[in-house]
Amino acid sequence: MTTTAEPTGAEQTGAEQTSAPGPQQVLERVFGYPAFRGEQQAIIEHVVAGGDALVLMPTGGGKSLCYQIPALVREGVGVVISPLIALMKDQVDALEAVGVRAAFLNSTQTPDERRAVEQALRAGEVDLLYLAPERVTVPATQELLASIRIALFAIDEAHCVSQWGHDFRPDYLALSVLHERWPSIPRIALTATATAATAQEIVQRLDLGQARRFVASFDRPNIQYRIEPKNQPVQQLLQLIRTEHPGDAGIVYCLSRASVEKTAAELQAQGIPALPYHAGLDAAVRADHQSRFLREDGIVMVATIAFGMGIDKPDVRFVAHLDLPKSVEGYYQETGRAGRDGLPSTAWLAYGLQDVVQQRQLIDKSEGDAAHKRRMSQLLDAMLALCETVECRRAQLLAYFGQELPGGRCGNCDTCLNPPESWDGTVPAQKLLSTIVRLDRERRQRYGAGQLIDILLGKRTPRVEQLGHADLATFGIGTELSDVEWRGVVRQLLAQGLLAVHGDGYGTLVLTEASGTVLRGERTVALRREVVRASRSGRSRSAAASDLPPAAAPLFERLRAWRAATARALGAPAYVVFADATLRGIALTEPSTLDELSQVSGVGAAKLERFGDAVLAIVRGEEPPAPSESTPFDEPALAVEPPVDDVPPDDIPPAE
Known part of the structure; x- marks a missing residue:
């Protein structure tokens, strides 16, 4: 009432x-x-x-x-x-x-x-x-x-x-x-x-x-979208961080809690300040890790999707996925946590055959009804189409949300910067599908990708010899492709619905209704040839400073150091003091008066009064005054405690 x-x-x-x-x-x-x-x-x-x-x-x-x-x-x-x-x-x-x-x-x-x-x-x-x-x-x-x-x-x-x-x-x-x-x-x-x-x-x-x-337009032109074949993903991630984002804040998403823990430990062993975050951690540990990510520069958070919603940190310079997201919506939301300040950032995804098999199995095992599973399959199909496209990724991403990219190509995604080839994979597809048919009809057997590829490559492994697979008519007929290339064929046939994962829980492969059109020669199969992307190397500065004029970069870094010290003194995230974009504006314009400083985007009246003198001192090359103790946000962060009233806990992470 x-x-x-x-x-x-x-x-x-x-x-x-x-x-x-x-x-x-x-x-x-x-x-x-x-x-x-x-x-x-x-x-x-x-x-x-x-x-x-x-x-x-x-x-x-x-x-x-x-x-x-x-x-x-x-x-x-x-x-x-x-x-x-x-x-x-x-x-x-x-x-x-x-x-x-x-x-x-x-x-x-x-x-x-x-x-x-x-x-x-x-x-x-x-x-x-x-x-x-x-x-x-x-x-x-x-x-x-x-x-x-x-x-x-x-x-x-x-x-x-x-x-x-x-x-x-x-x-x-x-x-x-x-x-x-x-x-x-x-x-x-x-x-x-x-x-x-x-x-x-x-x-x-x-x-x-x-x-x-x-x-509004869903386009984030400052984010460079990149998807590459998964091959030792943690090493690929390390190369990304070391060559393109040294000292930058980033988020790494993994599908399981175990992979979160393992990846964070491997990054830490390589000198990367990485922290794990997932729903299985103690609430106090999660709160501490989130606080450090928000308040310290250069922290890499390795997390499940339990992390990220509502995060306002504007200077996350990269978001990496080590496992395939379940939907384009989820992928877009997660990658959108990079570059909130409008500065250049990277959305990077390592994607492989096992990701497709795993996601198909998760759908088959889900408790939903047939309609739910069909909807989940449609979401996955859209994500696979984004991964396998030879067209502009940004254009396809926007098309998913019903929007068009003017010109059709963005010039700032991997398929625009290094256009992949499309090749006729009909014959290799027929060889693979024929192998599955022969195993099913002649032996009543089903196998996963590894055994099928060994047969096509003519490898006389102990398992091939034991099972008599060297006697198959398709044994050794696929030597024109490498093991890695065959895995790409399998992955793309799964993505195109020309192969399916059987629901037996073992990741075995079976034909679909559409497979017959390929075997009968009624349909051609266009496949994407992977491009090995040369990484950008030689960066010694943060990504936020990388494209500043050489004369402005030292001032930007001094401002960042002052901001970090000020944020620590005030017990607040660095971006609450000033965002990177504002520091860049100060470094570029070198204001000499408070009035000039007030013209920089992101400097309002309260921040001008509070931090103006310190910023001008740094611009002049002088030692700034210590942060004021009379701050509206200097109270200590609240500890994570159980609810103290009849309201249920309202910080519940999503199910994984």
């Missing part, structure tokens, strides 16, 4: 807020940006006017400003539904650093801490409040919200309500209560990952039928 409250602090100042600054003024003075990007202005003006909105915008596209600025312009508190409580403090710190009064309520706080936030809310002393979806559905929270003036509701990571996301956060499905209880309050749902079908599901589940849709 909605309650009627006495005028709160927020309501009492409503008359004063009629002359409050508009969106453009807030953008410039608070956040330090000279102009809006893309559709930001249209979205903000629509929400400020009281309209509901569904915003589909890529990671790094500036989604947060789309609800932060309306919350500062409209009367009342902006209530943000955010999925991970482990990140709420950093989100609040970043806002307080620019002078915004922000707070959160979650299960890591003591009763006294929560009461203090509630009192500040009722007194009109909070502009933005962060809540987890689990807390929104609690009656006590709804009564608290009913007692204050609300400016808007922002539902971040809104794809969690869809069929592919709600297993992660089921309480997202209950957020339709916002419209039922507060029908006049504007709502803005935001996500960086949504096809047209997912967007429609968000609309239905959140009751956003009247919401205006804003769909």
Whole structure:
């Protein structure tokens, strides 16, 4: 039941807020940006006017400003539904650093801490409040919200309500209560990952039928997408880090917890500052590793998909996948965590035959019904098509989300930079398929790729001799290709649906209905010839500084060193002080006065006052003053504790 409250602090100042600054003024003075990007202005003006909105915008596209600025312009508190409580403090710190009064309520706080936030809310002393979806559905929270003036509701990571996301956060499905209880309050749902079908599901589940849709381009031109054959993947990853991203922050995704632990240990043994992260680790360990990743420069996080959602770290220079993602949506979301600051970054994936077999087996073993398995197979097929394409990867990625790339080629993905050959693989395909037919008909036997390739190459291994496979008519007829090339043939036939993995759990290969058209010569098989990509080498500076003029690079590195020391002193992530893009702007322009410094993108009024003198001293080559101790974000990070009230833990990682 909605309650009627006495005028709160927020309501009492409503008359004063009629002359409050508009969106453009807030953008410039608070956040330090000279102009809006893309559709930001249209979205903000629509929400400020009281309209509901569904915003589909890529990671790094500036989604947060789309609800932060309306919350500062409209009367009342902006209530943000955010999925991970482990990140709420950093989100609040970043806002307080620019002078915004922000707070959160979650299960890591003591009763006294929560009461203090509630009192500040009722007194009109909070502009933005962060809540987890689990807390929104609690009656006590709804009564608290009913007692204050609300400016808007922002539902971040809104794809969690869809069929592919709600297993992660089921309480997202209950957020339709916002419209039922507060029908006049504007709502803005935001996500960086949504096809047209997912967007429609968000609309239905959140009751956003009247919401205006804003769909930004999903293109991230600063990210270089690269997919290469898997061959000693950890060594390939080490080469990527050492030759292209020395000293850079990065995320490495693995499919299993065991591979996360093993990969992190191997990187550490090679001198790479790597940390593991997965749902099986103790909560305190996960929190510590996440904190180090956010606050220290150059940390490489090796993780399952339990890590990354809501991470605002703008200077992640690479995202690497050592296992095949299950869908293009998942791949796009995960790679989107690189280069949020718009600077050059890398999305790298090592992909092999075993990945395809493993993913097919996972689908076969899943507990879903036939329709679910068919849907999962369709998602995997789209991911395989992206991996195997000979066309521009960025164009194919955008096409998946219903968008076109002007010109059809981006010039900044591996297939554009090193175009692969397409070759006629019909005869090799017939040889492989014929071997499977003969084993099935003559021996009633099924085998995996390794045994089939040994037969085609004419290898007299003990197993081949023992099973009598040297007597097959196809024995030794495939010597025109190498073992690696044959594995590529098998992988691509699986991707094209001309082969299938049997459901026996052993990874054995069987024919499909389409196989017959190849065997009968009714269909040609075009295959991709892998290109060995020469890595960029000789980098000694961070990727963020690599394309700066030589004269500006030393100043950039001095600024980074000062930022790291300042962030440590303040107990905050480095990007809360200044992002790399802002440091680059300072290094390029070398401002000599506070007024000149204020013109650099990302330097707002609060940061200018707090850090301006130190930055100017560094530009002049002098020793900067020590960080001020009077900081709005110097309180120690909250420890990870069990919930202290009747609210369930709201930092639940997704199932793996």
